[in-house]
Amino acid sequence: MTAALATLTSPVRPLPIRALRPNRFSVSLYGDPAAETDGLLESVRNRGVLVPLVVVRDGDDAYEIVSGHRRMACALILGMDEVPGQVVKIAPGEDRRRAVLDYNRQRRKTFSQMMREADALEEIVKGEARRRQWANLAQNAGPERPNSDARRGRTDTAVAEAIGLGGKDAYRQARAIWKAARTGDIRAQSGVDAIDAGTKTIHAAYKDLRRRDRFSAGFRPTPYDVWAFRHDRAFGVPHPGSIPPAIVAHALHYFTRAGDLVVDPMAGGGTTLDVCASMGRRCLAYDLHPVRPDIVDRDVKIGFTPDSNGCDLIFVDPPYHTMLARRYPGAGIGEQPLADWIAFLNRLAVDSFATLKPGGYIAVLLANQTERDLPAGNGYIDHAFLGYSALIAAGFVPERRISCPMDGAYLPQHVKRARTEGRMLGQVRDLLVMRKPSHHDDSSDSPAASS
Ligand SMILES: C[S@@+](CC[C@H](N)C(=O)[O-])C[C@H]1O[C@@H](n2cnc3c(N)ncnc32)[C@H](O)[C@@H]1O
Structure with a gap:
């Protein structure tokens, strides 16, 4: 007899709630029913349980629910003693699993x-x-x-x-x-x-999965020093400050070799981690607010982790001063006054210098601040210049300055307002790449020169 037929032939009767047990298979598929009572709870409160539960006997005075876990959860929340139910016979094992699936066929599912x-x-x-x-x-x-x-x-x-x-x-x-x-x-x-x-959509997530090797086989880097790339959700998990992964891929291509150790101490959604994985580089990532388990919880203000020592590249995308600070959780360096931000850049430069191997590179992504929180009378803050000064003071040697214009930084309404007001929107962002001098400093050490 099918499960549906079984319910047609069995009478409805009140069942004591304390005698009812959940079906483990159902809970493993659909999760805790108490978490899905929205919408149903009000109906049960006002009108009671209208559709009887379907249960099988599970010992003398106990029943296992086959259908009706959410109704049961509502009844429990509302402190009811009994619910209407039909006792059917469905063999344990495959038949019962099939019955659970059949009863849930019409359910709205994630x-x-x-x-x-x-x-x-x-x-x-x-x-x-x-x-x-x-x-x-x-x-x-x-x-x-x-x-x-x-x-x-x-x-x-x-x-x-x-x-x-x-x-x-x-x-x-x-x-x-x-x-x-x-x-x-x-x-x-x-x-x-x-x-x-x-x-x-399923299709979009599938396309993301398939795009992951775009920087491995057949990657054709641009030979120019303007890296104007688009965001790509195939790399990194969603994060308000995420950057186009091609910026990281180009930095890896030009300034590291396969197997090198890359450190990103302000990793956000983990773009650097994912690009490193696809290009065969090792990567250590930290963040003050880690959003995934492979990002270590660390405030870079206290310095780099010991396992970063001797790394080949430090890639940093800091939340420059107050730009976008409102989009991150609190206490980040983007919240600090300008003087503290400059002190942070100096500290980061000194710590990075101590951490990198001789001949290693630091790449820091810094934009011009033009839109808000400018010191009185100033038209912009040149964060790349501040970064440049900090890195030079720490002992680094300039390698390249690469223009990485911001992609998608403004919403259509921002653009419309800027046009109406005759105002320019800032898109200037630079990747400063500097080298820690090696004992026999010679620019032919550069991986780009050998690849
Ligand atoms: C611009 S986002 C990085 C985005 C990343 N490049 C990506 O593609 O997803 C800057 C990150 O710095 C982190 N941060 C801010 N202050 C920090 C600190 N003192 N130590 C470590 N991380 C910090 C923020 O939590 C934020 O995730």
């Missing part, structure tokens, strides 16, 4: 919930295929050996339809993202979170 359903369904489909093979063998018909692509295609179509994800192509993209996230891939997990939150 992407993660759908993909957990897909994992469970794939297991069930595999089990069915194994049983068919054994049956064929038992009838001496020989094992069923369909071509594995065709078998995979059939499974994908069946699972996609069952979880409500459309066709097998959408499901294959979804599975690629999901599988990568399951292996601990932070960017894929960030894609899953974005799909769950409705801010990204």
Whole structure:
């Protein structure tokens, strides 16, 4: 008997709440039901539990819920003693798992919930295929050996339809993202979170996954010193200050070699980490407000971590003085008065000099401040000049100054207002690259000269 048929034939009766247990498989797919009572709670408060729960017997005076975990959670929150329920017979194991999936077919699900359903369904489909093979063998018909692509295609179509994800192509993209996230891939997990939150489509997250090797095989760096690149969500997790990854990729190309150690002490969303991974560089990343587990929690004002010593490149993208400071959590260097910011740059230059290996490079990304918080009478603050002075004072030798105009720094309404007011919007940003002199200082040491 199917689960649906079983409920048609069993009477509805009041069940004591204390006798009800959740089904572990259901909780593993859909999470804690108490976290999903929005919308339902008010209805249960006003009208009670209208649709009976479906339960199976689980010992003498206990029942396991097959359908109705959220109704049960609402009843618990509201302090009810009983809920209406139907006691059915569904064998434990695969039948019961199927019943849980069937009862939740119409439910509104997040992407993660759908993909957990897909994992469970794939297991069930595999089990069915194994049983068919054994049956064929038992009838001496020989094992069923369909071509594995065709078998995979059939499974994908069946699972996609069952979880409500459309066709097998959408499901294959979804599975690629999901599988990568399951292996601990932070960017894929960030894609899953974005799909769950409705801010990204499955297709966009899949395209991000496929673009990750754009700086490995076939990367063609620009030979010019203007690095005007666009943001790319395939690198770094969402962060208000993230930079186009091609800036980091070019810095790595010109100023490091494969296997070199790169340190980013103000790592934000981890763009540097991800570009290093795709280009075969090692990377240590810290931030005052780490947003992912591979970024260490550290205030760079207290200096670099000991494992940074002897690194080949320090890449820093600081929140220059108060620009954008409002978009970050508090206490960052972007919150400080101008004099403290300048003192910070000097300290950072001295600490970087002590940390880098002789012949190593520092690359600091600094913009002109033109829009707000300018000292009285000043038209702009030249942060690159402040950085240049700090680095020279610390003992660095200038290597290159690269123009990296800001991409997407202004919203359309800002641009419109600037046009109306006849005002220029600042886009000037520079990557200052300086070298720590080596004992036998010779510019032919440069990786760019050898690559
Ligand atoms: C412009 S964002 C870096 C963005 C990064 N390049 C990316 O692509 O995502 C600057 C970062 O510096 C961090 N920060 C500010 N003050 C800091 C401090 N004293 N020590 C470490 N990190 C700090 C902020 O939390 C912020 O994440």
